[in-house]
Amino acid sequence: MKNLHSIMLDKEKCKGCTNCIKRCPTEAIRVRNSKARIIDQRCIDCGECIRTCPYHAKYAITNSLEEINRFQYKIALPAPSFYAQFEVDDVNKLLYALLELGFDDVFEVAKAAEIVTHFTKQFILSEKNKKPIISSACPAVVRLVQTKFPDLIENILPIASPMEVAAYIAKKKTQREKRIEEDKIGAFFISPCAAKMTYVNSPLGFERSYVDGVIAIKDVYGLVRSKLREIKDVKSLSIASGKGIGWAASGGESLALEVEEYVNVDGIHNVARVLEEIENGKLKDIIYFEGLACSGGCVGGPLAVENPYVAKNRIKRLCSNLKDKEESLSAWTEEIINSFSLKLRDVIFEKELETNPVLELDSDIERAMEKFEKVNNILSMLPGLDCGACGSPTCKTLAEDIVRGFANDTDCIFVLRENIKELANKMVELSNKLPPSLERNDE
Amino acid sequence: MLLELEFEIEPGNFMLAGEASSKIKETLKKLGVKPEVLKKVAIVSYEAEMNIVIHSVGGILKAIISKDKIEVIAQDKGPGIEDIELAMKEGYSTAPEEIRNLGFGAGMGLPNMKKYSDYFEIDSQKGKGTRVYMIIYNK
Ligand code: SF4
Ligand code: SF4
Numbered sequence: 194m195k196n197l198h199s200i201m202l203d204k205e206k207c208k209g210c211t212n213c214i215k216r217c218p219t220e221a222i223r224v225r226n227s228k229a230r231i232i233d234q235r236c237i238d239c240g241e242c243i244r245t246c247p248y249h250a251k252y253a254i255t256n257s258l259e260e261i262n263r264f265q266y267k268i269a270l271p272a273p274s275f276y277a278q279f280e281v282d283d284v285n286k287l288l289y290a291l292l293e294l295g296f297d298d299v300f301e302v303a304k305a306a307e308i309v310t311h312f313t314k315q316f317i318l319s320e321k322n323k324k325p326i327i328s329s330a331c332p333a334v335v336r337l338v339q340t341k342f343p344d345l346i347e348n349i350l351p352i353a354s355p356m357e358v359a360a361y362i363a364k365k366k367t368q369r370e371k372r373i374e375e376d377k378i379g380a381f382f383i384s385p386c387a388a389k390m391t392y393v394n395s396p397l398g399f400e401r402s403y404v405d406g407v408i409a410i411k412d413v414y415g416l417v418r419s420k421l422r423e424i425k426d427v428k429s430l431s432i433a434s435g436k437g438i439g440w441a442a443s444g445g446e447s448l449a450l451e452v453e454e455y456v457n458v459d460g461i462h463n464v465a466r467v468l469e470e471i472e473n474g475k476l477k478d479i480i481y482f483e484g485l486a487c488s489g490g491c492v493g494g495p496l497a498v499e500n501p502y503v504a505k506n507r508i509k510r511l512c513s514n515l516k517d518k519e520e521s522l523s524a525w526t527e528e529i530i531n532s533f534s535l536k537l538r539d540v541i542f543e544k545e546l547e548t549n550p551v552l553e554l555d556s557d558i559e560r561a562m563e564k565f566e567k568v569n570n571i572l573s574m575l576p577g578l579d580c581g582a583c584g585s586p587t588c589k590t591l592a593e594d595i596v597r598g599f600a601n602d603t604d605c606i607f608v609l610r611e612n613i614k615e616l617a618n619k620m621v622e623l624s625n626k627l628p629p630s631l632e633r634n635d636e
Numbered sequence: 637m638l639l640e641l642e643f644e645i646e647p648g649n650f651m652l653a654g655e656a657s658s659k660i661k662e663t664l665k666k667l668g669v670k671p672e673v674l675k676k677v678a679i680v681s682y683e684a685e686m687n688i689v690i691h692s693v694g695g696i697l698k699a700i701i702s703k704d705k706i707e708v709i710a711q712d713k714g715p716g717i718e719d720i721e722l723a724m725k726e727g728y729s730t731a732p733e734e735i736r737n738l739g740f741g742a743g744m745g746l747p748n749m750k751k752y753s754d755y756f757e758i759d760s761q762k763g764k765g766t767r768v769y770m771i772i773y774n775k
Contacts, residue, residue, distance in 0.1 A: 341665070343674065344671035346671065469654075469658065469661075472675070472678045473657065473682035474679040474683070474752075550668060552666060553666060553667070558667055558668060558703055558774075561668055562637050562639050562667060565663065565667060566639070
C-alpha cells in the first residue's frame with residue numbers, strides 16, 4: 194500500500210528530540226539515529242506532530258497550485274475554514290480571489306456540508322444505525338477508530354464527506370453546463386487538513402475520490418491576500434448559508450443537524466478519551482458524536498494559517514452576517530439536491546470500513562498472548578520512567594518494539610548502564626584472579 | 637494458554653474508576669480480539685468496575701483470557717445485595733443521591749452485565765460481599 198499517510202519528515206530540520214513521539218495518538222513515531230521516523234501504517238494524519246515539533250520538521254505533502262494546469266477546466270473547492278483565514282466580511286471576495294488565482298470556477302464545500310447535513314438527518318431517522326452515530330467528516334478521527342476503536346466502526350456515519358460531495362456535484366454540474374468530459378475537469382480542495390490528502394489517495398468507504406488534488410491553505414494564503422487588495426466589485430458567487438460555513442469550527446456540524454443530544458469534541462486526545470467512554474457503553478443517550486482531530490475543529494487544521502480562536506470567532510461573525518439571507522441560501526441546498534436527483538444511497542459508503550490491526554501483537558491470538566506475556570516480562574525490567582531516550586514513546590512501547598523485533602533491551606540507557614556495571618564488576622573480579630605463580634601485593 | 641489480569645478497585649474513587657476496564661480493553665485489542673467480543677467485554681467490565689466503586693467497600697476485577705473465551709470476575713468485600721432479584725431489574729438502584737447526581741448508579745449495571753455476557757452468575761451475601769462471574773465467548 195502506497196500513500197498511507199501524508200505527514201512527512203524533513204530530516205535536515207529534525208534534531209531527534211522526543212517531543213513528537215510523546216504526542217502521537219497512535220504511537221506511530223520512533224526516534225532512530227537521531228531522526229524521527231513515522232511508522233506508515235500507524236499514522237492517521239492527525240497533524241499533532243506538525244503542531245508539536247519545535248523545529249518544524251514535520252510537514253504534509255499536498256499539491257502545488259501549478260498542478261491545476263493539468264486540467265482544462267479547474268474548480269476550486271474551498272473548505273469552510275478557508276473563509277476564516279482572512280479579515281473580510283464578504284465571502285464573495287474570497288471566492289473571487291480564487292478565480293483570480295487561475296481557477297475557472299468555485300464550488301463551496303460549505304454548501305456540500307449542508308447537503309451532507311440533509312442526508313445525515315435522513316440517516317438518523319432510519320432504523321438501521323448504531324447510536325451514538327460517529328461523524329465521518331474528519332478522516333483522522335475515522336482512522337483513529339479503525340486503528341484504536343475497532344468495535345466502534347459500525348457507529349461511524351457511512352456518508353461521504355462534504356469535500357467529496359462538493360467534488361462530485363461540481364464535476365457533474367460542469368459536465369452538464371459546459372459539456373466538458375469528466376477527465377478534463379480538475380477539482381481541487383483548498384485545505385486546512387493533511388488527512389484529506391490521504392483520503393484522496395485512499396478514500397474511506399469509497400473506491401475512488403472525485404477530488405483531483407489538495408492544496409494547502411497556507412500555500413495560497415499570501416496570494417489570496419494580495420488579490421484581495423486589488424478586488425473592488427465582486428460578483429455574487431457564494432451560495433452557502435451559515436449552517437454550512439459553521440462546519441469550519443467544532444460543533445458546527447452538530448448545530449446544523451439540529452439534534453439535541455449531541456456531543457462535540459475537538460483535539461485528537463480528547464476525541465480518543467470520549468471514544469473510550471462510548472466503548473464503555475456510556476453516552477447511550479447521545480445520538481450524534483462530532484469528533485474533530487484539530488483543536489477548535491478544522492479552523493485549527495495543520496495547514497491553516499490564522500490562529501484557531503480568532504478564526505472561530507470570524508466564522509461566528511460570517512454566520513451571523515448571513516442570518517437574514519439564511520432561508521434563501523438554504524433553498525439552494527434543495528435546489529441542488531433536486532436538480533441532480535440526489536438520494537441518500539448516492540452518498541452512502543460503497544464499502545465497509547475495515548479495521549487497521551497494526552496495534553495487534555500477532556494475528557494469531559495464542560501467539561499474541563505469548564507475546565503479551567513477553568512484553569510484560571520485559572516491562573518489569575524497564576525503569577518505567579517513560580523518558581523516551583530509547584526512541585520509543587513509553588517503556589511499554591519499547592517492550593512491544595523489542596517483542597516485535599524492532600528494538601533491543603539495551604536501547605534503554607538504564608538497562609545498558611546496568612549491563613555495563615555488571616561487566617565492570619566482572620572485570621574487577623577477573624583482574625583479581627592472578628595466576629597462582631604470581632605474588633600478590635596484599636599478601 | 638491463559639492470560640490473567642487482576643486489578644484492585646478502590647471504593648468511592650471516581651478518579652480511577654474505569655481504569656481497570658480500560659486496561660482489559662487495551663489488552664484485548666493487542667490480542668486482536670474481534671470487535672463484537674471486545675464491545676461486550678468493554679461494557680460488562682466497565683459496569684462491574686463501576687459497581688465496585690459505587691456500592692462496595694473495595695474489591696477486585698479480574699479477566700481471564702483464553703483462546704475461546706473471556707471470563708470477567710468482579711468480587712467485592714461487601715456489603716452485599718439484599719434482594720438480588722430486585723437488583724437485577726432495570727432502573728432499580730440503591731446508589732445514594734449524590735452518586736446519582738454524578739450520573740452514575742442509574743440501576744442499569746447488573747442488567748447490562750447480564751445482557752452483554754454469554755453466561756452470567758451472581759452470588760451475594762448480605763454483609764459479606766458480591767461476586768459476579770461472566771463469560772463472553774470468543775467466537
Ligand atoms: S500525524 Fe498524528 S498520527 Fe501521524 S505521526 Fe503525526 S502525530 Fe502521529
Ligand atoms: S479537524 Fe478538520 S482539519 Fe483537522 S484533521 Fe479533522 S478534518 Fe482535517
